[in-house]
Amino acid sequence: MIIHYKCPNCGDDMSFDSESGTLSCPSCGREDSIDQFSEDLITTTMEDETKEYHCENCGAVLITDSDTVATRCSFCGAGVVIRERVSGTLAPTYVIPFSISRDEAVATFKKWCKHGLITPRDFMTADRIKNITGMYVPFWMYDLNSRVKVSGVGTKVRQYTSGDYIYTETKYYRVFRDINLDYVKVPVDASKKMDDELMDRLEPYPYNQLKDFKTPYLAGFIAEKYNFNDDELLPRAKTKIERFLDSYIQSTVSGYSSFMPEEKNIDSLKKKSYYVLLPVWMVTYNYKQKDYIFAMNGQTGKVVGKPPISTGKMAGWFFGVAGVTVLILRLVTFFMGGGLL
Template sequence: MVVQYKCPCCGADMKFDSITGKLLCESCSYTSDIDTMQRNQNGNTTSSESYSNSTGSTSYGSQINQYICNNCGAVLITEPDTTATTCNFCGAPVVLADRLSGESSPHYVIPFQINKEQAQEAFKKWCKKGRLTPAGFMTADRIKSMTGLYVPFWLYDLQTNGEMNAACTHVSTYEQGDYIVTETKHYNVHRSANLSYLKVPVDASAKMNDQLMDKLEPFDYRSLKHFNMPYLAGYVAEKYNYTDKDLFPRVQARVANYVETYLRSSITGYSSVSVLDRRIHIRPRNAFYALLPVWLVAYDYKDSEHVFAMNGQTGKIVGRPPLSKGKIFAWFGGITAVSFAIIKIIALLAGGGF
């Protein structure tokens, strides 16, 4: 089913506006509060605003699905994981409601808080800060595309129990008559802790680079809202490829590192610490399916495409820009020259030759 939100004043398509947090008609500036729009069991919305839908869709094997745009009648051919997109012919925002029902219905969403214009300006400023990037890249005038994408994540609530045993020493030195005495005391140290972790995010899309998505954190969960389809209008959205059970080993390994770091940080005040063994148990309590906002930036530079990601809530940008060999050599050369000068000054002050 294709859902498109229509303005009750002029009949134009409405999109989610990240500035106001409401549905916006760009034709007459009418806005609608999404939070007051009621959600029924299928995830559809009902309010004084109208939405048009088409129940017709055609499936071509397991790879693509065909939908019909309610505005222009064009055929929308999408990948199986797409849940929101725009019509390639008339540009109308569409939400594929039948892919957002049942087990595919998200629990939560963090709406975009940075619009496309703001994202472009933030990306250009970020490019100009690259001290070791080529001058041509720093101009930030080769943005090929910027896509607002709701990426599927699982948010895990976890209960953990950790134990750690360590061999520690405490070394002290003191004078005793004509002797300097060094005393070493040995300790067997045990630490244990029960820790709860709430809403640890793991991206559930096969298309997204896991390391890139991890670096986009943290997201501010104070903006987390119960899912409502109008938030997707005007953006691209995808559903998860992996279930919470599929991804549990990944979040388990990640949180195990958190617990180990916590236990190790609690062993302080010793001259040396040698961890003998550790036991960490992690139990899942809840897993929530959520859509989190990401701007994907495709940037052309010297006949190659570089992909960057921006947190659509906080503006944090991650990615690996190209490096200038000339700037790198100049930077290391400058450090070497400064170090050489400092050594020479110290030698002169000490009265030695050079």
């Protein structure tokens, strides 16, 4: 079943507006609250199980990827949602709606480009944006509990002076820690198409903006369903919290000069998992016949990606830093009585 959102006033296509947070009509300006949205406003078209459907507006035949949940008609621009791919076991629990519009995303990306200290100057003009797409990326979120038992050797070092001598005293201690930690809303992207590193670097999202999932949030955007279930991605979630566990362990032994763990046992269990859709602006930037892919958090505007590097700027930074270092060393030598070379 294909879902179109038609304006009751003028019949034009409605889509989610990131600024007002409503289902909005661009023609007559009608706005409908999604929380109070009436199912009577939905226009549906029954389709078979193939990936082909017909746009209700213009009748164009559109082919969708099997993972596509929401898309736009490339002929007339109508936003549609494929209901079967957001129902049953495929129904998300929550969604964080876009709060940054397309125009705001373009402006934010251009501002980000101008801050590149070692990117080419003509890249910094940010006038080669090839495409920018707003899409909801599928994530699993986990509430985890970790029980950690650590044992090792801690040292406390003290220096003191007695007469003409300076002494260093080192004491050794057996250290044990039994830690119980809870982690909530640990996100792991569930799309095989998305770069895991890019998605991880987009964090954090404002999780206080999580909304109960409703299909109108997807209208006018691209969305995909998950490719991996929560059990398949659980190991990644556990790996993501390991660095936080190590940091917390270190914080519990801060009274020691050093701590060397000898044995560490971590048992992390899933308490709860839920399927969510998170907003991402994907930006394709063409520079010297090569496409560079960037991602932007659709709520915070954080941009991640790897821009090209200017060899000229890199050389300038290198020699600049090297020159300052040499100057400092010469000044230190001079003030120590060595004279300037």
